[in-house]
Amino acid sequence: MTTTLPTQSERKKFSPPSIPWVVTFVYLIAMLLVPTIALILKAATLSPQRIWEIATSPVALSAYDVTFVTALFAGSINGLAGLIIAWVLVRYDFPFKRILDSLLDLPFALPTAVAGLTLATVYSENGWIGSLFAPFGIKIAFTRLGVFVAMLFISLPFVVRTVQPVLQESEREIEEAAWALGASQWQTFWRVVLPPIMPAVLTGVALGFARAVGEYGSVVIVASNLPFKDLIAPVLIFQRLEEYDYAGATVIGTVMLLISLLMLLAINLLQAWGRRYGN
Amino acid sequence: MVTDNLVDRPQQLPAPTPAPVDRSSKLEKLAKPLLIGFVILYLTLVLFIPALNVFVQAFSGGISGFLNTFHERTFLNALRLTLLMAVISVPLNTVFGLCAAWAIARNKKFPGRTLLISIIDLPFSVSPVVAGLMIVLLYGRNGWFGPLLEANNIKIIFAVPGMVLATIFVSLPFVAREVLPVLEEIGTEQEEAAKTLGANGWQTFWRVTLPSIRWGLLYGVLLTNARAMGEFGAIAVVSGNITGKTQTLPLFVEEAYKQYQTQSAYTAAVLLACLAIVTMVAKAILEQKTGTKNQAGH
Structure with a gap:
């Protein structure tokens, strides 16, 4: 082996030792798959009527509403804001741009408990920002708006980070061609700049939405966690477990898991769409 | 304005185009x-x-107020437990991440490749509370392994092992996700050359592969570490949040805040925020390093 050069066919057969494969599969099965299957099978031991009853109980429905609708709002607002932030970072120069760019990763790196703590303080009635809204009768912390702000915080970087590289690679010549052909700047943006970055924007929104839907740490601190008011589904699961209501926790947990899987599928499809644009 | 904009970044323009008709x-x-x-x-x-x-x-109560928290026994226990989470789960997830990234990058075509990548991504989209729930349903009293564990007097839920399992679950994808693209980019030529020259698999990995993926690997490790130390939801579910026993720093933050011990909560929060700052600074430095490397390569 050491003295002879491998032939073409031997080189094609070049494969890593099987240890990485064994480690990958054993670890994934033990750490991810068995727990996931345990949840699904546990849910399957319940009768369909019972599952339906728990999954569509009024408390659960209101929790889905708070979770998904608020996350959708947060994701969409960050879709728009993230697009503008990415645009500004790629196209304009201004002082402290690099620091600003680095700081955008804060929601990825900052533990969610810290985010919740500081948002609850800042957006409370006598907090720095909350006190600006209080005179208008707008309460943010410990209401659904607080949930929204927490979701806004944790899903902020996704769109920026998915759009930035695509925008960097987009060719300025095409925009110039559009201008030269008489398109207004608005038309150029709408018809030339936006379509290629749209998959990246949607991927970012989907990632941010998925993250916001599953978020627990920051929301549980910034919200009052009252049913029918600002209780999100992950907190509901937590409360069910605290009451030793395993059936309730399992069913709502399974609903959340299935939605996560759907989101994962959607994100994969969006990324595939983006790659097609990339070529 | 249009031309102004272009003049700002002359390096992106191959040749100065004549100023378009003034439409600004x-x-x-x-x-x-x-x-x-x-x-x-x-x-x-x-x-x-x-x-x-x-x-x-x-620091609103001055340095002394900040430092006072360090005398609290529950705080010190939480700090110790937080470090323990990272010490156990980061090496395990690093070894796994390297193996998975290598297996996927070096086998371009095998059935279920995309599926495998999606499975590794699963913890990113599953709610941490659901992750914790899974571990409770598996190792808890009424769980699959519950009777077996109870018979052997092993405690996993409401104890450190369960917290470690939860931490591993939520921080599992980072190393694999950071290393995989780097491995795909560097290609196999150098590894094959090393093999041809007589290096065995381990030598090839240690001397050829590892040096070229080191920045991506380091960033993956940092992200894993940040998540492991900062995880809240999954640990809250499996730990039972027993003060001084199964309380990590993020849980301590919430508890102290609920008990109106604002100073203690913010002292712990500052430590965790510093962890985030270290992670972000390291990312900025690493990006610069790999960025310059990429430019040299092109």
Whole structure:
């Protein structure tokens, strides 16, 4: 082996030792798959009527509403804001741009408990920002708006980070061609700049939405966690477990898991769409 | 305004194009300051003020108030437990991440490749509370392994092992996700050359592969570490949040806040925020390093 050069066919057969494969599969099965299957099978031991009853109980429905609708709002607002932030970072120069760019990763790196703590303080009635809204009768912390702000915080970087590289690679010549052909700047943006970055924007929104839907740490601190008011589904699961209501926790947990899987599928499809644009 | 914009970044223009017919309206002239202003306002409200507040609150009682928390036994226990989570789960997830990234990058075509990558991504989209729930359903009293564990007097839920399992679950994808693209980019030529020259698999990995993926690997390890130390939801579910026993720093933050011990909560929060800052600074440095490397390569 050491003295002879491998032939073409031997080189094609070049494969890593099987240890990485064994480690990958054993670890994934033990750490991810068995727990996931345990949840699904546990849910399957319940009768369909019972599952339906728990999954569509009024408390659960209101929790889905708070979770998904608020996350959708947060994701969409960050879709728009993230697009503008990415645009500004790629196209304009201004002082402290690099620091600003680095700081955008804060929601990825900052533990969610810290985010919740500081948002609850800042957006409370006598907090720095909350006190600006209080005179208008707008309460943010410990209401659904607080949930929204927490979701806004944790899903902020996704769109920026998915759009930035695509925008960097987009060719300025095409925009110039559009201008030269008489398109207004608005038309150029709408018809030339936006379509290629749209998959990246949607991927970012989907990632941010998925993250916001599953978020627990920051929301549980910034919200009052009252049913029918600002209780999100992950907190509901937590409360069910605290009451030793395993059936309730399992069913709502399974609903959340299935939605996560759907989101994962959607994100994969969006990324595939983006790659097609990339070529 | 249009030409102005182009002059700003001459390096992106192969040749100066003749200025287009002046179509710039007042709106376009305003676009740059307006957009930059919006970005700064938005980030200030959502990001910067909350971040700044952590430090202001922590030191509002002066340095002594901050340091007093370090005498609390529950705080020190939480700190110790947080470090323990990272010490156990980061090496395990690093070894797994390297193996998985290598297996996937070096086998371009095998059935279920995309599926495998999606499975590794699963913890990113599953709610941490659901992750914790899974571990409870598996190792808890009524769980699959519950009777077996109870018979052997092994405690996993409401104890450190369960917290470690939860931490591993939520921080599992980072190393694999950071290393995989780097491995795909460097290709196999060098590894094959090493093999041809007589290196065995281990030598090839240690001397050829590892040096070229080291920055991606390091960043993956840092992200794993940040998540392992900062995890809240999954650990809250499996730990039972027993003060002084199964309480990590993030759980301590919540508990102290609920008990109106604002100073203690913010002291712990500052430590966790410093962890985040270290992670972000390291990322900026690593990006610069790999960025320059990429440019040299092209």
